[in-house]
Structures are given as structure tokens and as C-alpha cells.
Amino acid sequence: MTALLIRGAALLGGAPADLRVRQGVIVDRGSLSAEAGERVIDAEGLVALPGLVDLHTHLREPGGEASETVLTGTRAAAAGGFTVVHAMANTTPVADTAGVVEQVHRLGQRAGYADVRPVGAVTVGLAGEQLAEIGAMARSAARVRVFSDDGHCVHDPLLMRRALEYVATFDGVVAQHAQEPRLTVGAQMNEGALSSELGLAGWPAVAEEAIIARDVLLAEHVGARLHICHLSTAGSVDIVRWAKARGIAVTAEVTPHHLLLTEELARSYDARFKVNPPLRRDEDVHALRAALADGTIDIVATDHAPHPVEAKECTWAEAAFGMVGLESALSVVQQAVVETGLLDWAAVARAMSTAPAAIGRVEGYDEPLAEGSPANLTLVDPAHRRSWAVSDLRGRSTNTPYTARELPGRIVTTVHRGVLTVDGGELLGPEAVIAAHQEVDHG
Amino acid sequence: MRHLLSTRDLERASAIRLLDVAEDMAQTADRAVRTLPALRDKTVVNLFFEDSTRTRLSFEAAAKRLSANVITFSAKGSSVSKGESLKDTAQTLLAMGADAIVVRHHDSGAAHRLANAGWIDAAIINAGDGTHEHPTQALLDAFTIRQRRFGADARGRGLDGVRVAIVGDILHSRVARSNVWLLHALGADVHLVAPRTLLPHGIDTWPVAVHEHLDEALALAPDAVMMLRIQSERMRDAFFPSAREYGREWGLTAERFAALGPDTMVMHPGPMNRGLEISSVAADSSGSTVLAQVTNGVFIRMAVLYLLVAGSGSDADPIGGQG
Structure with a gap:
């Protein structure tokens, strides 16, 4: 069914209107009447948002298929309302060559649940020693524009300077995982009174802030753009705010979990709450929310990080860092910043679609839900409430920190390039999605 | 009290009670027959992921003085050092019928995890976890x-x-x-x-x-x-x-x-x-x-084992009369 009429959705949370989708494009918008052969979707009470764009996703393939694959990860993405994900480079082998990024890109195309934009490694093997073949990845079929050693900080200042300069040559951006490695040896959780009480090695805020401060100055000096991954402290917000006021081309992201959860959860020693950067204090959470509202932080990105059960069913120190986040992202954002009155839905659309697409140079997302735009959209029921459960997940891993937490909102429909991937709250099967894409492409 | 994981959540009254029971235990040290029957047929497992001869011997002495069956499980040379997880080790011990597990671990929160993760239903006694508590x-x-x-x-x-x-x-x-x-x-x-x-x-x-x-x-x-x-x-x-x-x-x-x-x-x-x-x-x-x-360590560990393991009668006098 490639002809859709979406009826009565509140577009970006505003006035209700109808949207008509034909051959992968939004062709009409307003008060429309149904036409023959058209699937009508009643969207009364639902908010229509552009397809969400995640700038920070770990799909684990190749090499980590026990945790996630491109297929399972993009299914989780669709279930969360995403139509684009940026697949981080820390796979095995590392995405540091044109061959790997093209493979990941192609797997995404084949699955059809979301566009997979591979992120290229900044340095060979994420080792922080020599630049990866950035030009080859940029010119490959995957058209890589975001480069990151995520999981590792590009900590050598000279190498970071060169990376900023070289990546700018290809209109790309370096996405920095800001973590001074010497200040975080063995670090387990936010450093403060609580880490001292729990006897878990501290990850001090200064280890993030020192790198951000250095890198905004480097970006200014060489005139390149810089993106900061998963910013997590109030001090980082102050530095980015200062840098933007100075005109430095820096963008910043925050994860949903850093907008909602605090370090107090580490008291349980339950490793589902172990993440890097760590959950911080309540005052950090509030500073991050305010920064997202005033534009200091540009985007929300999930840092979806699947891990097998055994990587979390162990002691805190033995456990892997990270949480899955694609399915829950919009619900958490709704709870943290929409229901608290800080962001309206139009601002959510900007932070989770328009702005990340612009940073990643993803086309077709600059005019959300406009006539003539590619039909990438999602319909959310903001009135829905549920107690979050592992059964709400659609990826391969279950390391969600939200189990048994009441979360608002539900993705009812997701449309990717004119194809329904979520319909009536249910994720469609792989064959149906592939068949629908063929119909759009050739119909 | 079900487990002893930390002193952070130990209230004054419970702490004083523990010290008083240890006083009772100390008095038994002067008797001709020093072994008490309080934990007869109970199994106490000493699970040591980290070497500590002193603490292990102290817990062993305490459990034996209370007539418990004592199993000592040291990580070195066992399946634990070959990558077996805390969870699997715990479930193995459960299958052996442990009533109490004395755990020493190099990671903070290990005892807390054993007590709360739902892997095992036994009294957990923290014998030192990382840089957290002892x-x-x-x-x-x-x-x-x-x-x-x-x-x-x-x-x-x-x-x-x-x-x-x-x-x-x-x-x-x-x-x-x-x-x-x-x-x-x-x-x-x-x-x-x-x-x-x-x-x-x-x-x-x-x-x-x-x-x-x-x-x-x-x-x-x-x-x-x-x-x-x-x-x-x-x-x-x-x-x-x-x-x-x-x-x-x-x-x-x-x-x-x-x-x-x-x-x-x-x-x-x-x-x-x-x-x-x-x-x-x-x-x-x-x-x-x-x-x-060192001497008092045995009395304290006897008191802890007694209060956690002796069961519902643990409010009773452990040694049958004062002195």
C-alpha cells in the first residue's frame, strides 16, 4: 500500500491536518478527501513528526551480531519513530575503510526499516594514532559525513587538530567522545559524594569539560565544525554556550537517558544503569534540559548501545557500558522536556530530526512534513501511558534502564520513504517492508 | 536483618544488638566446651574471589564454633578464575544448599548484587567488596x-x-x-x-x-x-x-x-x-x-552468622542463658 492518506494528525503538534503520500513523497497537505486505492490512516489525537534521525546508534554489525545487527537495530529504530540512524564505527572490524562503511550502508538499504548512514572512524582501528581513510569513506557509496572514534576520545591534541582540518575538507564533521582518558582510568560512575560512598571509581565532570574546552578552541582556530557527543554535565553546557556565543561552529547532543536519569540509580549496583558518560547529578539533568530548550544543545541522540545479557548480569565493574535507547527515546524526551513545558513538539522535531539531519548532511529533512518532501514521518500518541517493559523492545538486546518505569507516548505509525514500517503500533515484518519498498520504487 | 551488606544502613539499635550478641559469644570462649549448636545442619559458604587468609580463617572459625557445615570456595584455581560469572557461581552454591554466603570480592557492590539480583535465596554477608565496605x-x-x-x-x-x-x-x-x-x-x-x-x-x-x-x-x-x-x-x-x-x-x-x-x-x-x-x-x-x-573478629562473625542464619528464633538467647 504505497498510497496513504493520514487524517487529522496534529502536524508538529499544531493544528490538525491531512497528509497525502504517493510514491514515497508527501504530495499534499491540508483538508483532503480520500481517493480510490488509498489507505486511510485515522490519526486523530496523534502528533505527526518528521521521521526521527539518530546521529548516534550502535548497530554492532559487523562483529557484534550477538547484541544487534543492522536489521534488528533498524527494526528497533522504526519502532521508536526513526527513519535514519547513524551507525557508529566501533564494530569489528572497525568502520575505518570504504569497504566496511559500504557494507553497513548496503545492509541498511536491504533491510528497509531506516536509512543507515555509517559513521566513519577518525583514526585507524579507533587507536588514536593515525587518520583513517576519511576521503575514501566520504566518496564511497555510503557518503560518510560524520566521523567519530566514539567509545574512545581523540585525545591527542595534534591529531584532533588534523582531524578537524582534514574532515572539513570533505564537508564532514568530527563527532568527539569527550573523555580525557588519564582522568578516567577505571572510571565507573560520576565522581562525587555518591561514588565515594559506593566505592566505585569516579568519572569526574572535568574529564569531559576539559576536552570540550580544548576542542571548541581548536575548532575555532582551524575554522572547522565540531560535534560533541553525549554531553552530560552542567559545566559542559556552559562551555558550549560560551563557544556558540563566540561564533564557533560547534553542535552538541544529549542522550534521552541523561535528560531523565541520575547517578542515584547506581546505588542498586544494577549494571543496567552503567553508561558512558555516566549518569550525573540532578542539577546536571536540569542544566541539560534547559540547554536543549535554549538551543545550546542542538540535538537528542540515543547512543543506543546493545549488549548481551551476560555483559550486564555481573558486578558493576565487570559490566559493559551502555543502554539501548531507540525504542524509548521519544517517550523519554516527552517525559523529560515536553511534559515539563520546556519544548513543544516543533522543537522536538527540530532536535530529533531537522537538526541531526543537517549535522549529518542527510537530505530530505530540511522542511518537515512539507509538500514535496520525502515521506519520512512518524505518528505518536502522546496521551498513551505505559509501564515500560522488555517486551516494548524490538532490537536484539534487552539492556534498557527504564523497566517498570512509567513512560508516556507511543509510536503508532512510522513511514520510511513512503513505506509503513510501524502500523497501528505494530512493527511490520521484514518481507512486508521489502515488498512495499519495491512497490514504491517501481510502482 | 536478612543480609549484612554494609554498615551504611545499620541502625544504632541493630548495631548495639550485634555487639551485645558478640559479647555473649566472647563469654563462651572461656567454657570447657566452646562449640555451640546454633547452626547445626546449616551450611555456610565462604566465597572468596580475592585472597584474604585472615578474614577467611576468621569466618571459618566462627561458623565452626556454631556447628555449621563450612564450605570454602576460593576463586584461585576454581572455575571462577576461568571466567565463570558471579551469577553462575551463586546458582551453583544455591544448588548445594547454602544457607549463608560469606562473600569477598574485588568489585564494589558484589555482595549487594548477590543479595538483590534474584539469583540466590541465602543470607549474604559482605566480607569486603572492592573499595566499598567491610x-x-x-x-x-x-x-x-x-x-x-x-x-x-x-x-x-x-x-x-x-x-x-x-x-x-x-x-x-x-x-x-x-x-x-x-x-x-x-x-x-x-x-x-x-x-x-x-x-x-x-x-x-x-x-x-x-x-x-x-x-x-x-x-x-x-x-x-x-x-x-x-x-x-x-x-x-x-x-x-x-x-x-x-x-x-x-x-x-x-x-x-x-x-x-x-x-x-x-x-x-x-x-x-x-x-x-x-x-x-x-x-x-x-x-x-x-x-x-583478631580475637574479637571471630566473636563478631559468630554473632553475625547467628543473627542471620539461626532462623526465626534468632531473637532468642544464643547461648542458653547469660554466662
């Missing part, structure tokens, strides 16, 4: 201070107004953490002494006074001075420049010891680095409680 050590320290201070009149008392200085590597010490919470709950006046590099971040929120210089704390005439073991490899991580400088600034040297009041207790959880954090003259003095701490 509650039975703090209990035996409090017991030792109380007994020295109040003698036969110790029963039922807290440590109100007793001044205790804890000196050394507070940052990495589970002994210090457990002592801070327990001594505070018992009403003691707790002072911590260390160079700033060895003080935990955020310590200003703890219920203690903090001193960066030992002489400043000793000038307050503490009733007990507890010296913590310093690991000399810390100097490689720039916590202090040299063992010599550490000893000079924060060690209980012969000179500092000589200046202490005659009744001041000199405590050390062992093993000691003589000549580094503590001088031999201090360690071997009449004020030293080092050996009493």
Missing part, C-alpha cells in the same frame, strides 16, 4: 573500642563521645567507609586523616571531621587512633611522592606515639606495614589492640 571489620573495631573503654560494663552501650581518628588511604579503604558509618551511628566523634590525594571526592558530606595533617588530629587527644594499611604502589600513581615522605607526614612514628595519652588505643586492621604507617613501638605497645581485634 562491615564485619568495622563491627569488630567498634566491639574492641567498646570493650577497652567500658570493660564488663560494655553491654547495651554505644560509643557516644568516643573520639576515633582513622588515618591513611581513606580513598581506597572499605574499612574506613564501614567504620565511618558504624562509628557515627554509635555516636562516636569520627576524624579522618589523609593527604588530600587519598581523601574521597565529596567527603564534606560525610558525618566526620577531616584533617590533612596527622599532628592536627592527634592534638585533639583521640581515644583511638586507627592506622590503615598503605599500599606503597600508590606512590606510582602520584598519590604521594615516596614511602619515606608518607611515613614522616602520616605515619604513627615512635615520636608521635610517645606523645599520645597513656590510654589511647592504637588500632590496625592488619596486615601492618611496620615502619611505614605504623612504628613497631606503637604496634607492640600495651595500647595496641591489634591482636584483640
Whole structure:
């Protein structure tokens, strides 16, 4: 069914209107009447948002298929309302060559649940020693524009300077995982009174802030753009705010979990709450929310990080860092910043679609839900409430920190390039999605 | 009380009860027949992921004195060192019918995890977890201070107004953490002494006074001075420049010891680095409680095992009548 009429959705949370989708494009918008052969979707009470764009996703393939694959990860993405994900480079082998990024890109195309934009490694093997073949990845079929050693900080200042300069040559951006490695040896959780009480090695805020401060100055000096991954402290917000006021081309992201959860959860020693950067204090959470509202932080990105059960069913120190986040992202954002009155839905659309697409140079997302735009959209029921459960997940891993937490909102429909991937709250099967894409492409 | 994971959540009344039961246990040591039947047919597993001969022997002695079956499971040379997870180890022990697990682990929170993850239904006793807590050590320290201070009149008392200085590597010490919470709950006046590099971040929120210089704390005439073991490899991580400088600034040297009041207790959880954090003259003095701490450790562990494992009758008198 490639002809859709979406009826009565509140577009970006505003006035209700109808949207008509034909051959992968939004062709009409307003008060429309149904036409023959058209699937009508009643969207009364639902908010229509552009397809969400995640700038920070770990799909684990190749090499980590026990945790996630491109297929399972993009299914989780669709279930969360995403139509684009940026697949981080820390796979095995590392995405540091044109061959790997093209493979990941192609797997995404084949699955059809979301566009997979591979992120290229900044340095060979994420080792922080020599630049990866950035030009080859940029010119490959995957058209890589975001480069990151995520999981590792590009900590050598000279190498970071060169990376900023070289990546700018290809209109790309370096996405920095800001973590001074010497200040975080063995670090387990936010450093403060609580880490001292729990006897878990501290990850001090200064280890993030020192790198951000250095890198905004480097970006200014060489005139390149810089993106900061998963910013997590109030001090980082102050530095980015200062840098933007100075005109430095820096963008910043925050994860949903850093907008909602605090370090107090580490008291349980339950490793589902172990993440890097760590959950911080309540005052950090509030500073991050305010920064997202005033534009200091540009985007929300999930840092979806699947891990097998055994990587979390162990002691805190033995456990892997990270949480899955694609399915829950919009619900958490709704709870943290929409229901608290800080962001309206139009601002959510900007932070989770328009702005990340612009940073990643993803086309077709600059005019959300406009006539003539590619039909990438999602319909959310903001009135829905549920107690979050592992059964709400659609990826391969279950390391969600939200189990048994009441979360608002539900993705009812997701449309990717004119194809329904979520319909009536249910994720469609792989064959149906592939068949629908063929119909759009050739119909 | 179901488990003993930390002293942080131990209330004053529960702590005093534990110390009093330990007093009862101490009295049995003088009897002709020292073994009590309290834990007959119960199985106590000592699960040691980290070497600690002293603590392991103390728990073993305590469990045997209560007639428990004791199984000791050391990580070295076992499946644990071959990558078996804490969860699998716990479930193996469950299958063996463990009533209590005494766990020593190099990771903070390991005992907490065993108690709360739903892997096993047994009483968990934390015998030291990473840099978090070592509650039975703090209990035996409090017991030792109380007994020295109040003698036969110790029963039922807290440590109100007793001044205790804890000196050394507070940052990495589970002994210090457990002592801070327990001594505070018992009403003691707790002072911590260390160079700033060895003080935990955020310590200003703890219920203690903090001193960066030992002489400043000793000038307050503490009733007990507890010296913590310093690991000399810390100097490689720039916590202090040299063992010599550490000893000079924060060690209980012969000179500092000589200046202490005659009744001041000199405590050390062992093993000691003589000549580094503590001088031999201090360690071997009449004020030293080092050996009493070892003896009392057995009584405290008997009390803990008794209260956690003896079952619903654990409010009953453990030894059938006072004395």
C-alpha cells in the first residue's frame, strides 16, 4: 500500500491536518478527501513528526551480531519513530575503510526499516594514532559525513587538530567522545559524594569539560565544525554556550537517558544503569534540559548501545557500558522536556530530526512534513501511558534502564520513504517492508 | 536483618544488638566446651574471589564454633578464575544448599548484587567488596573500642563521645567507609586523616571531621587512633611522592606515639606495614589492640552468622542463658 492518506494528525503538534503520500513523497497537505486505492490512516489525537534521525546508534554489525545487527537495530529504530540512524564505527572490524562503511550502508538499504548512514572512524582501528581513510569513506557509496572514534576520545591534541582540518575538507564533521582518558582510568560512575560512598571509581565532570574546552578552541582556530557527543554535565553546557556565543561552529547532543536519569540509580549496583558518560547529578539533568530548550544543545541522540545479557548480569565493574535507547527515546524526551513545558513538539522535531539531519548532511529533512518532501514521518500518541517493559523492545538486546518505569507516548505509525514500517503500533515484518519498498520504487 | 551488606544502613539499635550478641559469644570462649549448636545442619559458604587468609580463617572459625557445615570456595584455581560469572557461581552454591554466603570480592557492590539480583535465596554477608565496605571489620573495631573503654560494663552501650581518628588511604579503604558509618551511628566523634590525594571526592558530606595533617588530629587527644594499611604502589600513581615522605607526614612514628595519652588505643586492621604507617613501638605497645581485634573478629562473625542464619528464633538467647 504505497498510497496513504493520514487524517487529522496534529502536524508538529499544531493544528490538525491531512497528509497525502504517493510514491514515497508527501504530495499534499491540508483538508483532503480520500481517493480510490488509498489507505486511510485515522490519526486523530496523534502528533505527526518528521521521521526521527539518530546521529548516534550502535548497530554492532559487523562483529557484534550477538547484541544487534543492522536489521534488528533498524527494526528497533522504526519502532521508536526513526527513519535514519547513524551507525557508529566501533564494530569489528572497525568502520575505518570504504569497504566496511559500504557494507553497513548496503545492509541498511536491504533491510528497509531506516536509512543507515555509517559513521566513519577518525583514526585507524579507533587507536588514536593515525587518520583513517576519511576521503575514501566520504566518496564511497555510503557518503560518510560524520566521523567519530566514539567509545574512545581523540585525545591527542595534534591529531584532533588534523582531524578537524582534514574532515572539513570533505564537508564532514568530527563527532568527539569527550573523555580525557588519564582522568578516567577505571572510571565507573560520576565522581562525587555518591561514588565515594559506593566505592566505585569516579568519572569526574572535568574529564569531559576539559576536552570540550580544548576542542571548541581548536575548532575555532582551524575554522572547522565540531560535534560533541553525549554531553552530560552542567559545566559542559556552559562551555558550549560560551563557544556558540563566540561564533564557533560547534553542535552538541544529549542522550534521552541523561535528560531523565541520575547517578542515584547506581546505588542498586544494577549494571543496567552503567553508561558512558555516566549518569550525573540532578542539577546536571536540569542544566541539560534547559540547554536543549535554549538551543545550546542542538540535538537528542540515543547512543543506543546493545549488549548481551551476560555483559550486564555481573558486578558493576565487570559490566559493559551502555543502554539501548531507540525504542524509548521519544517517550523519554516527552517525559523529560515536553511534559515539563520546556519544548513543544516543533522543537522536538527540530532536535530529533531537522537538526541531526543537517549535522549529518542527510537530505530530505530540511522542511518537515512539507509538500514535496520525502515521506519520512512518524505518528505518536502522546496521551498513551505505559509501564515500560522488555517486551516494548524490538532490537536484539534487552539492556534498557527504564523497566517498570512509567513512560508516556507511543509510536503508532512510522513511514520510511513512503513505506509503513510501524502500523497501528505494530512493527511490520521484514518481507512486508521489502515488498512495499519495491512497490514504491517501481510502482 | 536478612543480609549484612554494609554498615551504611545499620541502625544504632541493630548495631548495639550485634555487639551485645558478640559479647555473649566472647563469654563462651572461656567454657570447657566452646562449640555451640546454633547452626547445626546449616551450611555456610565462604566465597572468596580475592585472597584474604585472615578474614577467611576468621569466618571459618566462627561458623565452626556454631556447628555449621563450612564450605570454602576460593576463586584461585576454581572455575571462577576461568571466567565463570558471579551469577553462575551463586546458582551453583544455591544448588548445594547454602544457607549463608560469606562473600569477598574485588568489585564494589558484589555482595549487594548477590543479595538483590534474584539469583540466590541465602543470607549474604559482605566480607569486603572492592573499595566499598567491610562491615564485619568495622563491627569488630567498634566491639574492641567498646570493650577497652567500658570493660564488663560494655553491654547495651554505644560509643557516644568516643573520639576515633582513622588515618591513611581513606580513598581506597572499605574499612574506613564501614567504620565511618558504624562509628557515627554509635555516636562516636569520627576524624579522618589523609593527604588530600587519598581523601574521597565529596567527603564534606560525610558525618566526620577531616584533617590533612596527622599532628592536627592527634592534638585533639583521640581515644583511638586507627592506622590503615598503605599500599606503597600508590606512590606510582602520584598519590604521594615516596614511602619515606608518607611515613614522616602520616605515619604513627615512635615520636608521635610517645606523645599520645597513656590510654589511647592504637588500632590496625592488619596486615601492618611496620615502619611505614605504623612504628613497631606503637604496634607492640600495651595500647595496641591489634591482636584483640583478631580475637574479637571471630566473636563478631559468630554473632553475625547467628543473627542471620539461626532462623526465626534468632531473637532468642544464643547461648542458653547469660554466662
